[in-house]
Amino acid sequence: xxxxxxxxxxxxxxxxxxxxxxxxxxxxxxxxxxxxxxxxxxxxxxxxxxxxxxxxxxxxxxxxxxxxxxxxxxxxxxxxxxxxxxxxxxxxxxxxxxxxxxxxxxxxxxx
Amino acid sequence: xxxxxxxxxxxxxxxxxxxxxxxxxxxxxxxxxxxxxxxxxxxxxxxxxxxxxxxxxxxxxxxxxxxxxxxxxxxxxxxxxxxxxxxxxxxxxxxxxxxxxxxxxxxxxxxx
Numbered sequence: 001x002x003x004x005x006x007x008x009x010x011x012x013x014x015x016x017x018x019x020x021x022x023x024x025x026x027x028x029x030x031x032x033x034x035x036x037x038x039x040x041x042x043x044x045x046x047x048x049x050x051x052x053x054x055x056x057x058x059x060x061x062x063x064x065x066x067x068x069x070x071x072x073x074x075x076x077x078x079x080x081x082x083x084x085x086x087x088x089x090x091x092x093x094x095x096x097x098x099x100x101x102x103x104x105x106x107x108x109x110x111x
Numbered sequence: 112x113x114x115x116x117x118x119x120x121x122x123x124x125x126x127x128x129x130x131x132x133x134x135x136x137x138x139x140x141x142x143x144x145x146x147x148x149x150x151x152x153x154x155x156x157x158x159x160x161x162x163x164x165x166x167x168x169x170x171x172x173x174x175x176x177x178x179x180x181x182x183x184x185x186x187x188x189x190x191x192x193x194x195x196x197x198x199x200x201x202x203x204x205x206x207x208x209x210x211x212x213x214x215x216x217x218x219x220x221x222x223x
Contacts, residue, residue: 004154033210040120040215041215042117042200042213042214042215042216043155043200043213044213045210045211048210058210090154090155092154092155097204097209097210097211098143098145098157098160098202098204098211099157099211100157101156101157102154102155102156103154104152104153104154105152105153105154
């Protein structure tokens with residue numbers, strides 16, 4: 001079972017560039033999440049979705065957009081990358097509101 | 112405002128010892144308290160969770176103790192092993208569609 005798959009695993013961007021992080025889950029979960037993890041800050045919720053076609057803001061949504069056009073996919077977009085968005089990004093999914101499965105992360109560096 | 116405070120930030124335990132990680136919360140509406148384990152280079156994995164209707168939950172060597180009046184909960188790892196070396200996160204949420212709030216994590220190192 002693949003579980004939660006994140007693409008890409010690593011990426012380096014220049015300030016001002018845009019990119020999309022892709023998350024795919026094969027467990028038919030309704031709930032999907034995007035978190036960022038920074039040293040000493042724990043996991044902070046960026047955006048989440050409670051079902052196909054829905055999105056909601058989390059704790060740190062500024063500078064990010066998301067889309068959930070298909071139940072199995074949750075996309076995280078950075079329209080104009082900033083150095084402060086250098087982080088490790090985790091996608092997660094779950095049957096209920098609490099995330100059960102996490103991907104292995106996308107390590108993003110913005111120069 | 113940090114809703115879930117986790118301590119210590121780091122912990123070193125001898126093999127075979129007991130590892131104890133503590134979390135405190137303020138929001139009395141929280142009614143779900145999970146712990147996650149994260150190994151380097153991997154995403155967090157749900158380890159064990161408790162609801163406030165019980166004071167303790169045990170799964171193998173891992174135990175959550177819950178003190179509702181003190182608004183605290185803790186993770187105990189009995190007979191700690193080097194393979195338990197990881198970062199542990201506590202979290203809390205309310206029923207319904209409220210997402211989890213995470214603590215900042217504890218890096219556990221179990222040395223032989």
